[in-house]
Amino acid sequence: MSNDSSRPAPAALLAIAGSLLGLAFGAVSTMDFAAHLDRKVHGVTCSFVPGLLANESGANACATALYSPYSSLFRRTVWGGVPIALLALGAFAFFLGFGVWLWRAKVVGVPQSVRIAFGALGLTPALASILMFTISVTKLGSVCKVCTGMYVASFLVAAAAALVLKGAIEEPDSGPPLLTTTLAVAALLGVATFTPGLVYAAVVPDFGTYVAGCGKLEKLEEKHNALLKLPTTSPTKKAMIFVDPLCPTCKAFHEQISGEGIFDRLDATVSLFPLDGACNWMIDSERPVHAGACVVSRAVICGEASQESRAVLEWAYEHQPELTAAGKVSPAKVKELIVARFSKTAACIDDPKTERRLHQMLQFAVENHIRVSTPQFYLDGQRLCDEDSDLGLSYALRRLAPEVLP
């Protein structure tokens, strides 16, 4: 009997375990997010056992989630936004306290109306998890391990809440009035949930001075009219984009600004900058960064004749893995893939005039002394810092060109 009385009730155990798990995963996610406030490149933890494995650099599902617009709130006001994981931290801290209360009070020692309130509010993390899981699957196409950890934690807390609720509603009404109690518990949960976010927003450095500090284009026009205009639906601001069609970061950036409705508000000009030594003298031809990018770039240029440049570029982004694999075989293989989809480009791709135009674009990059990296994005000649091209995009655009934000 003494063992039974000292052992935590299942509901308390679930609440405590779920909260601790949620705190652990929430802390990992928040710490990874906050590390990016130094505007440098960082790996993102993606593990079911945080701390056991080193942060993974490059692309992984957790990085996809972190850089997506769904990882934080108020991105236009706070650089990077306030990470949603912070809300989880506050909520799980609240449920941990509640779990300890349930444990020490052996559940039934907690007033019935409070248990009903907990039972109802304890389901909210699970509802939030269902929402975030749906976004992950439908919008991001992947589910990150750290996020999954938080989903599991939420369901443990929900299971605890359901057990508590079931027990409480079978009892006769007792304790303080239910409505008052529910409002009070909800208020406490709200305070706990939003406190970390408010503190975070208060201490985040001011990035306003950094946004416009990444240089300007020295020349806005290319004297041979070599640059490509990409059609957009409602252009409001001149934008110059240096891109490599086989560069994954270019693809991610294009998808981000397209997905957020920004691209179609740009008066977009593209200067192709393939990181492939076959045409770009700035890249070692023995060690091309993106072999085959010269052929794809010429195809994008060729698309202009049939007003398909944007279509070719977006198709190249979409089929980047196949084109990259073909590029490792031979330029002819890349051309074969392109011509199978855009037959009109066949003759133009190998035309010396197309090659010359591509070289003129590269010379334009030289005249502007841009960095040998892609993508590079300029608004009315003002460069968007690389550091502002993902997490800080909305914040930076609000300062550089608010009219492009939908």
Added chain:
Amino acid sequence: MKNPMTLGLVTGVATLALMVGGVVSRVRAAETRLREPDRAQEAVAVADHAEEAYCTPAFKQVLQRVLNACGLVGQESRRGCQPGDVKTFASIDDDDFNALFTPLVKRGGIVMFEEGKEDVDEFARQFVEKKWNDRKGARYFFIVARASKSGTVDKNRSLSHRRANSVQYFLKEKTNDPDLDSQVGMLWLGSEFAQLGKDYCETWENSHAGKKCDTDAINRSAFVSWVDCRL
């Protein structure tokens, strides 16, 4: 702590404080790093012109002197260099001077002129245009005009000068490029410096392909080429 509610409250508040403290500490650490210069960013290469293996220090020295002395850099009022200048600034003998351009054999070519003429004929026009269009990553285009040894020294100096100008005028007319003057370097060597040997008829592409080529013919010419060197 006997009161379960108090214990729960303290646990919740302490956890929240711990988490908030951790986040604030992480943000402050990021802020400190933010103020440090980013060495990775500083190390990123900047787009620049091509620099091929043939850009040896000796070659670049001559080119640099041509650019400085012949009007491309800083001296807007002057265009081109004449034989006396080349001898002075290049400090190099004829064979060594010609040898400097040997690596450009696949890149450049020789525009041929009729005896005593400086007219750029149709073949020469096509030839110059083809070479001009093949710029790739080069910064400077060089025109090195010559004259054969027939005739007086003064006449040949003047003739080679006109040949260099003819090529440059053609390019101006053809390209309408406002920056042409800052891209084209000209030398006119007359007949007294760095004459080409007959072997240049076979080894270098010229605008009179298939026509008779001898030592006189190959020197009635203007060598043209983009130069893939950073200077």
